[in-house]
Amino acid sequence: MSIFEYAPALESRSLVDLRPSYGLFVDGEFTEGTGTPLKTVNPATEEVLSEVATGSDADVDRAVRAARRAFVKTWGPMRPADRGKYLFRIARLLQERAREFAVLETLDNGKPIRESRDVDVPLAAAHFFYHAGWADKLEHAGLGAAPRPLGVAGQVIPWNFPLMMLAWKVAPALATGNTVVLKPAETTPLTALLFAEICQQADLPPGVVNIVTGAGETGRAVVSHPDVDKVAFTGSTEVGRSIARTVAGTHKRLTLELGGKAANIVFDDAPVDQAVEGIVRGIFFNQGHVCCAGSRLLVQESVHDEVVAALQRRIGTLRVGDPLDKNTDLGAINSAPQLERIRELVAAGDAEGAQRWQPEGDLPARGYWFKPTVFTGVSSAHRIARDEVFGPVLSVLTFRTPDEAVAKANNSTYGLSAGVWSEKGSRILSITSKLRAGVVWANTFNEFDPTSPFGGYKQSGYGREGGRQGLAAYLKGDA
Amino acid sequence: MSDRLTVRKTYKLYVNGAFPRSESGRTYEVTDARGHFLANAAWASRKDARDAVVAARSAFAKWSAATAYNRGQVLYRVAEVLEGRAAQFAEEVAAGEGLSGSKARAEVDAAIDRWVWYAGWTDKLAAVLGSSNPVAGPYFGFSMPEPTGVVAVLAPQRSSLLGLVSVLAPVLAGGNTAVVVSSKGRPLPAITLGEVLATSDVPGGVVNLLTGDAAEIGPWLAEHADVDAIDLAGTAGPLAMELERSAAGTVKRVLRAPAEEPDWSSDPGLSRLRPFLETKSVWHPMGV
Numbered sequence: 001m002s003i004f005e006y007a008p009a010l011e012s013r014s015l016v017d018l019r020p021s022y023g024l025f026v027d028g029e030f031t032e033g034t035g036t037p038l039k040t041v042n043p044a045t046e047e048v049l050s051e052v053a054t055g056s057d058a059d060v061d062r063a064v065r066a067a068r069r070a071f072v073k074t075w076g077p078m079r080p081a082d083r084g085k086y087l088f089r090i091a092r093l094l095q096e097r098a099r100e101f102a103v104l105e106t107l108d109n110g111k112p113i114r115e116s117r118d119v120d121v122p123l124a125a126a127h128f129f130y131h132a133g134w135a136d137k138l139e140h141a142g143l144g145a146a147p148r149p150l151g152v153a154g155q156v157i158p159w160n161f162p163l164m165m166l167a168w169k170v171a172p173a174l175a176t177g178n179t180v181v182l183k184p185a186e187t188t189p190l191t192a193l194l195f196a197e198i199c200q201q202a203d204l205p206p207g208v209v210n211i212v213t214g215a216g217e218t219g220r221a222v223v224s225h226p227d228v229d230k231v232a233f234t235g236s237t238e239v240g241r242s243i244a245r246t247v248a249g250t251h252k253r254l255t256l257e258l259g260g261k262a263a264n265i266v267f268d269d270a271p272v273d274q275a276v277e278g279i280v281r282g283i284f285f286n287q288g289h290v291c292c293a294g295s296r297l298l299v300q301e302s303v304h305d306e307v308v309a310a311l312q313r314r315i316g317t318l319r320v321g322d323p324l325d326k327n328t329d330l331g332a333i334n335s336a337p338q339l340e341r342i343r344e345l346v347a348a349g350d351a352e353g354a355q356r357w358q359p360e361g362d363l364p365a366r367g368y369w370f371k372p373t374v375f376t377g378v379s380s381a382h383r384i385a386r387d388e389v390f391g392p393v394l395s396v397l398t399f400r401t402p403d404e405a406v407a408k409a410n411n412s413t414y415g416l417s418a419g420v421w422s423e424k425g426s427r428i429l430s431i432t433s434k435l436r437a438g439v440v441w442a443n444t445f446n447e448f449d450p451t452s453p454f455g456g457y458k459q460s461g462y463g464r465e466g467g468r469q470g471l472a473a474y475l476k477g478d479a
Numbered sequence: 480m481s482d483r484l485t486v487r488k489t490y491k492l493y494v495n496g497a498f499p500r501s502e503s504g505r506t507y508e509v510t511d512a513r514g515h516f517l518a519n520a521a522w523a524s525r526k527d528a529r530d531a532v533v534a535a536r537s538a539f540a541k542w543s544a545a546t547a548y549n550r551g552q553v554l555y556r557v558a559e560v561l562e563g564r565a566a567q568f569a570e571e572v573a574a575g576e577g578l579s580g581s582k583a584r585a586e587v588d589a590a591i592d593r594w595v596w597y598a599g600w601t602d603k604l605a606a607v608l609g610s611s612n613p614v615a616g617p618y619f620g621f622s623m624p625e626p627t628g629v630v631a632v633l634a635p636q637r638s639s640l641l642g643l644v645s646v647l648a649p650v651l652a653g654g655n656t657a658v659v660v661s662s663k664g665r666p667l668p669a670i671t672l673g674e675v676l677a678t679s680d681v682p683g684g685v686v687n688l689l690t691g692d693a694a695e696i697g698p699w700l701a702e703h704a705d706v707d708a709i710d711l712a713g714t715a716g717p718l719a720m721e722l723e724r725s726a727a728g729t730v731k732r733v734l735r736a737p738a739e740e741p742d743w744s745s746d747p748g749l750s751r752l753r754p755f756l757e758t759k760s761v762w763h764p765m766g767v
Binding site: 258440460461 | 546612616618620622723726729731748750753759760761762763
C-alpha cells in the first residue's frame with residue numbers, strides 16, 4: 001500500500017436509469033425477444049443490473065427483414081448527404097449523453113470510468129463524426145467511380161469495448177448506405193440498447209439499425225441468415241474461423257478482427273520512464289481485455305533488469321478496484337468465465353517455469369478481479385507467450401539484436417499490433433517496416449483514431465476498420 | 480517443305496527457379512482442342528506443392544523488401560521477354576484453346592499488355608492505397624500497403640495465358656510470392672511462362688508453377704499454414720466452397736471464384752491487387 005491513500009472519488013450513478021428488463025430493438029421499436037432472457041451483471045459487484053431479451057432465429061429473421069426493407073425503401077435511396085446528416089446527429093447525441101454512456105459502460109463492463117469517459121465514449125462519437133463526412137464523398141474513396149453498398153450487414157461485437165465496437169461497425173456501414181443487424185456481446189448489451197434510444201432521438205428511419213441481443217446462438221443466426229450480405233465480426237480467432245467456414249461458398253462478404261499477441265519491443269536506447277508508461281498502457285489498459293494489448297514485452301537484454309524494476313515500481317502504484325472511482329486504473333474482469341481463463345493461463349505460466357510477480361495489496365471481496373501480473377523468464381515456447389490471455393498478464397522475453405527482436409516479434413500466428421521503443425529514428429522506421437502487424441505504435445501504445453485504419457495480419461483477421469481503407473469492407477467497387 | 484524431324488519440348492514444373500519433374504514421377508497427356516496429343520505434362524503432387532510453398536516462403540523476404548521501382552523493373556522485363564517469345568505462346572494458345580492464329584496472337588498481346596499494366600502499379604500502390612492519417616492528437620500517423628505473403632493461385636481453366644497472367648501479375652506486383660496451379664487441360668503456356676520468368680530477373684522461388692489438378696493440390700494449399708492467401712479463380716462449385724472452408728482454419732485471405740470465368744480482356748482495376756495487400760498503420764508521437 002502506498003503512503004498516501006486517496007479518498008474515494010466516485011462517479012455518480014444517478015444519470016443512469018436502468019430498467020429492470022430490456023427488449024430487442026427491431027424496426028425502430030423495442031420489442032420482446034422470443035428466446036430465454038439473460039441477466040447482465042456488474043462484474044465489479046456481481047449485482048444483476050437488468051434482464052435482457054434473447055433473440056431467437058425468428059427474431060433475427062424479423063430484424064434482417066426490417067433491415068432489408070429499410071435498405072430498399074429508405075436508407076438505400078436516400079440522398080447521401082442526408083445519410084451523413086443522420087450520422088452527424090447520432091454523433092452529437094452521443095456527445096450530449098456522454099456521461100450517461102460512460103457510467104453505463106462501466107457498470108456493465110467493469111472498466112474504469114476514467115477509460116469509458118475518456119476513451120470509449122469520445123472515440124465512439126468520433127467514429128460517427130468521421131464516417132458522417134464520408135457518406136456523400138464515397139466516389140472519392142478510391143474504390144472506383146460509383147461504389148455501391150452491399151445491403152444488409154450482420155455484425156457481431158465483443159464485450160471488451162461494447163459501445164466503441166458498435167461505433168466501429170455501425171458508423172461505416174451506415175455511411176456507405178448499408179443497414180445493420182447488430183448483436184452485442186451477451187455480458188455487455190446495455191450501451192447498445194441505450195444507443196437504440198439515440199437512433200430514436202435522431203429519428204433514424206426504422207430498420208436502419210436493429211439490435212438483437214443474445215449469446216452465441218443469436219450471433220450464429222445473424223451470421224448465417226441467408227439475406228445478410230455482409231458479415232463483420234470482432235472477437236476470438238476460434239469464433240472467427242467458424243464464421244469464415246459458415247460464410248464459405250456464399251455471396252456474403254466477410255471481415256474479421258480477431259485475437260492478437262502483440263510484441264512490445266524495448267531497445268536499450270529507449271527512454272525508460274516513457275517506455276514503462278507505454279508498457280503499462282499496452283497491457284493494463286482495459287484490464288488487458290484488448291485484442292491489440294502489448295502482452296509480449298521484448299526487452300533488450302542489457303536493459304532488462306532496469307526496465308523490469310521500473311515496471312514493477314510503476315505497477316505498484318496502479319489502483320485496482322471500484323471501476324466507478326475516478327482514480328481507479330484497473331477495473332474488474334468482465335465475467336467469471338474470463339477470470340477462469342486468465343487463471344488457467346497464469347497457472348500454465350507457473351507450471352512452465354516462468355517467474356510470476358504481482359504487486360502487494362488486496363482485491364475487493366466480491367466481483368471478478370485479477371491483479372496486474374508480470375511473468376519474467378518467459379521463452380517463446382511458453383503458452384503465456386503464445387496464447388492470448390486477454391487479461392492483465394504481461395510476459396517478458398529478452399533479445400540481443402534488432403534481427404532477433406523482429407524474429408521473435410513475428411514468431412506468432414497473430415499479427416494485429418506491435419510496439420517499438422527507441423530514440424533512434426532510423427531504427428524505428430526499419431523495425432516498424434519489418435514487423436508483420438497491422439498497427440505498429442512507435443514510442444506510444446494503444447492509440448486509436450477513426451482516421452487510422454485498424455486490423456490484422458495473419459490469423460488476427462482480415463479487413464480494416466477506420467480510414468479510407470476501412471470503407472472497402474462495406475462497398476462494392478468497380479476497382 | 481523440310482523433312483527435318485522437330486525437337487519436341489519436354490514440359491516440367493517450375494519450382495524455386497528450376498524445372499523439376501514431379502517428385503511423384505507422374506505425367507498426364509495434354510491434347511489440343513480437337514483431342515490430338517500435344518505433350519506429356521508433369522502431374523504435380525502434394526509434395527511438389529509443399530516444395531513450392533517452401534520456395535515461395537524463402538523468396539518472400541527479399542521480393543517483398545525490394546524497392547517498388549526495382550519490382551516494377553523486373554516485372555517490365557518479363558513483358559519484354561514475353562514479347563520476344565510471342566510467337567511460341569501464340570502457337571501454344573492456339574493449340575490449347577482452339578483459336579485461330581490471329582485470335583491467339585491477340586490473346587498473347589493482351590497478356591503482354593496486362594503484364595505491363597501491373598508492372599506499372601508497383602510504385603503507385605502506396606500512394607493510391609496508403610494514407611497519411613490526420614489523427615486527433617500529437618502523432619504522426621500513416622498507413623501503407625504491404626504484401627500478404629505467399630499466395631496460392633488456382634489459375635483459370637479456360638484462358639491459359641491471358642487468364643494466367645491476369646491472376647499472377649497482380650500477386651507479384653504487390654510484393655507477394657506465388658504458388659500457381661495452372662489450367663489442367665491447357666497447362667503448356669504456364670510452363671513456357673516459367674521459362675520466361677526464369678530468364679527475366681524474377682528471383683527463383685518468387686513464382687512457382689505447378690501443372691496438375693487444382694482439385695487434387697488445392698486442398699493442401701488451402702490448408703497449408705504457410706500460405707497466407709488463396710485465389711480460387713480456376714475453381715467453381717463445390718470445390719471452391721470446400722477450399723474456402725478449409726482456408727478458414729488458418730484465417731487465409733480468400734479471393735473467391737467468379738460465378739463463371741470472366742472476360743479477361745476487361746479492365747481489372749485494383750480488384751485483384753487489393754485482396755493480397757495488408758494495410759499497416761504506424762503511429763509516432765510528434766514533439767520537440
